[in-house]
Amino acid sequence: MSASPIDRAAQATPKGLARRIRGLSDRAIAWLFVGPSIVLLLAVNIFPLIWTINLSFTNFKANRLREAKFIGLRNYERILTDTDTWNSMQATAHFLFWTIFFQVLIGFTLAYLINKKFKGNDMWTTIIVLPMMLSPAVVGNFWTFLYQPQIGLFNYVIEFFTGVDSSSFSMIGDVNLAPWSIVIVDTWMWTPFVMLICLAGLRSIPDSIYEAAECDRASKWRQFWTLTIPMALPFLMLAVLFRGIENFKMFDLVVQLTGGGPGSLTTLTSIDLKREAFEKWRTGYASAYAVILFVTVFGLASIYVKALNKVKER
Amino acid sequence: MAEVSLQNISRRYGDQVALDDVTMTVPDGAFVVLLGPTGAGKTTTLRMVSGLDKPDVGKVLINGEDVSRHTPAQRNVAMVFQQYSLYPHLSVRQNLAFPLKSPMLRTPEDEITRKVAEVAETLQISHKLDNKATELSGGEMQRVSIGRALVRDLQIYLMDEPLSSLDAKLRSDLRIVLKRIQTSLGATMLYVTHDQIEAMTMATHVGVLDHGKLVQFGPPREIYQNPVSIYAASRLGSPKINILPADVFPAAPGGAHSIGLRPEHIGIGEGAETRVVRVEHLGDQTRLHLSLNGHDLITLTDPHSPLAKGDTLRISPQSPLYFDANGDRIT
Numbered sequence: 001m002s003a004s005p006i007d008r009a010a011q012a013t014p015k016g017l018a019r020r021i022r023g024l025s026d027r028a029i030a031w032l033f034v035g036p037s038i039v040l041l042l043a044v045n046i047f048p049l050i051w052t053i054n055l056s057f058t059n060f061k062a063n064r065l066r067e068a069k070f071i072g073l074r075n076y077e078r079i080l081t082d083t084d085t086w087n088s089m090q091a092t093a094h095f096l097f098w099t100i101f102f103q104v105l106i107g108f109t110l111a112y113l114i115n116k117k118f119k120g121n122d123m124w125t126t127i128i129v130l131p132m133m134l135s136p137a138v139v140g141n142f143w144t145f146l147y148q149p150q151i152g153l154f155n156y157v158i159e160f161f162t163g164v165d166s167s168s169f170s171m172i173g174d175v176n177l178a179p180w181s182i183v184i185v186d187t188w189m190w191t192p193f194v195m196l197i198c199l200a201g202l203r204s205i206p207d208s209i210y211e212a213a214e215c216d217r218a219s220k221w222r223q224f225w226t227l228t229i230p231m232a233l234p235f236l237m238l239a240v241l242f243r244g245i246e247n248f249k250m251f252d253l254v255v256q257l258t259g260g261g262p263g264s265l266t267t268l269t270s271i272d273l274k275r276e277a278f279e280k281w282r283t284g285y286a287s288a289y290a291v292i293l294f295v296t297v298f299g300l301a302s303i304y305v306k307a308l309n310k311v312k313e314r
Numbered sequence: 315m316a317e318v319s320l321q322n323i324s325r326r327y328g329d330q331v332a333l334d335d336v337t338m339t340v341p342d343g344a345f346v347v348l349l350g351p352t353g354a355g356k357t358t359t360l361r362m363v364s365g366l367d368k369p370d371v372g373k374v375l376i377n378g379e380d381v382s383r384h385t386p387a388q389r390n391v392a393m394v395f396q397q398y399s400l401y402p403h404l405s406v407r408q409n410l411a412f413p414l415k416s417p418m419l420r421t422p423e424d425e426i427t428r429k430v431a432e433v434a435e436t437l438q439i440s441h442k443l444d445n446k447a448t449e450l451s452g453g454e455m456q457r458v459s460i461g462r463a464l465v466r467d468l469q470i471y472l473m474d475e476p477l478s479s480l481d482a483k484l485r486s487d488l489r490i491v492l493k494r495i496q497t498s499l500g501a502t503m504l505y506v507t508h509d510q511i512e513a514m515t516m517a518t519h520v521g522v523l524d525h526g527k528l529v530q531f532g533p534p535r536e537i538y539q540n541p542v543s544i545y546a547a548s549r550l551g552s553p554k555i556n557i558l559p560a561d562v563f564p565a566a567p568g569g570a571h572s573i574g575l576r577p578e579h580i581g582i583g584e585g586a587e588t589r590v591v592r593v594e595h596l597g598d599q600t601r602l603h604l605s606l607n608g609h610d611l612i613t614l615t616d617p618h619s620p621l622a623k624g625d626t627l628r629i630s631p632q633s634p635l636y637f638d639a640n641g642d643r644i645t
Contacts, residue, residue: 216413
């Protein structure tokens with residue numbers, strides 16, 4: 001009989017251990033392998049989640065010694081009737097919608113152009129991808145300089161092209177412009193990521209498909225809408241999912257850039273939540289807040305993933 | 315009417331010469347089979363005619379008009395790709411209808427439906443019309459790919475090994491179907507295959523390609539009987555032509571290096587003595603594998619031959635072909 005790797009491994013197992021293992025069923029061995037991961041998952045994911053839900057029904061404050069009191073749904077009631085919360089939800093929705101919109105639009109366009117075979121497209125890809133490799137905190141920090149009305153490059157460029165006096169507006173300070181200032185920076189930083197995913201999608205379409213379409217007398221326009229877009233759609237949707245989840249928990253970049261201001265105009269839910277939990281120390285309240293956000297993201301993501309699977313099955 | 319003419323076409327891909335000064339005129343309504351091993355330039359020839367690729371040097375003419383710079387759409391040809399190239403996100407029905415939905419054609423909807431159904435019927439894929447293109451077997455994909463070419467009644471069809479993944483029965487059915495369609499449309503067909511039978515039964519003309527060069531072009535019978543070289547002679551015929559040193563039989567002409575004998579061109583009864591190595595009874599014929607002074611050759615004999623392994627028999631050449639040291643034909 002030829003010795004397969006499995007046979008050899010079995011022979012190399014020490015006698016005592018072999019006897020003990022031999023007594024185990026396949027199922028038991030499977031559990032043995034999966035067990036450690038499950039324990040870890042329970043400890044760092046599931047338990048904190050349950051604990052958070054538990055805390056969300058109390059008036060617990062992590063910096064006070066007094067006993068937490070069960071207050072039922074009071075936290076939820078207060079959060080959902082608080083206009084500040086709704087404002088930060090709105091800020092988040094605005095941020096989410098426009099960042100995804102611009103990133104997909106620009107990212108797909110860039111991918112489409114880069115995918116054309118031309119000299120140096122690898123170099124361009126590397127250059128385009130650079131912003132993504134920086135730390136969000138650093139990006140937030142140096143964009144505050146770019147947005148500086150007197151010396152900032154951004155304002156200078158705007159003045160150069162539109163003639164609007166550069167010191168007449170402040171992207172970060174202005175009530176109307178601040179929500180857009182964070183959209184611009186996030187788009188600048190993460191469009192390359194969307195581009196990479198779109199590029200993977202476009203590269204997955206073999207040239208021969210376009211050649212067949214060429215022979216079938218489909219115009220470039222028709223090829224784009226009936227072949228390129230439908231075949232790249234699962235990738236596009238994946239990019240939207242990734243960016244959606246990432247931006248829902250956006251924190252560092254915005255804190256560095258605007259600090260949530262002016263007023264609370266760019267205070268996204270994650271910033272709001274952090275303040276409630278670790279500046280005001282309203283642990284119970286913040287827990288309820290976290291649960292609400294969790295349910296929202298989880299719900300949206302599930303619906304979205306279902307849609308995504310449907311598109312993939314087509 | 316569609317006469318396709320290639321004039322002095324050369325094409326290189328980097329260092330690779332795909333086509334080297336190919337000149338060939340395909341008469342209207344001809345069925346041309348291109349033969350040659352992988353890399354001989356068969357597919358490149360089709361791509362030149364389709365317009366998917368442009369020649370470095372030379373011209374492509376359709377009905378006398380220079381179309382070298384025209385796009386595939388302008389040339390109005392249909393091509394069946396070796397790798398099928400179906401639209402994976404579309405159903406079989408949508409795949410078949412795709413060429414008809416070209417805005418240039420403006421085919422009415424019921425006409426499209428009728429045409430798709432007809433083609434699906436012909437290719438025996440009617441029951442798969444609503445499947446996604448990716449849910450098919452290789453042979454089904456290949457038939458959809460043929461169907462996508464046939465939905466349009468054109469004057470020029472280009473097919474790159476269209477029957478290669480079909481089973482024997484379907485292949486012989488579709489061979490007849492394709493030939494019938496081509497004849498009834500009076501279309502000009504350029505067809506790539508490795509299959510001897512397809513070449514002999516369907517072709518009106520055969521083009522033999524060798525490393526990008528067209529070495530012989532003509533009716534299949536002519537190439538079979540009058541090959542210009544050992545290479546061309548080996549492209550047609552099954553079992554393959556026997557190539558032996560010229561001096562194994564007497565009376566070789568001067569300069570002859572090898573002698574080529576088709577299996578049926580070996581007379582049994584007198585001449586050089588050979589030993590039977592193997593006997594294959596195929597039903598309608600019997601193949602004899604012989605050994606002549608250490609050279610192997612194959613011949614045919616009648617189905618009920620009593621010969622067995624180890625027997626000896628005498629053979630002599632009948633209408634042999636002689637080739638020089640370069641493999642070129644001398645007589």
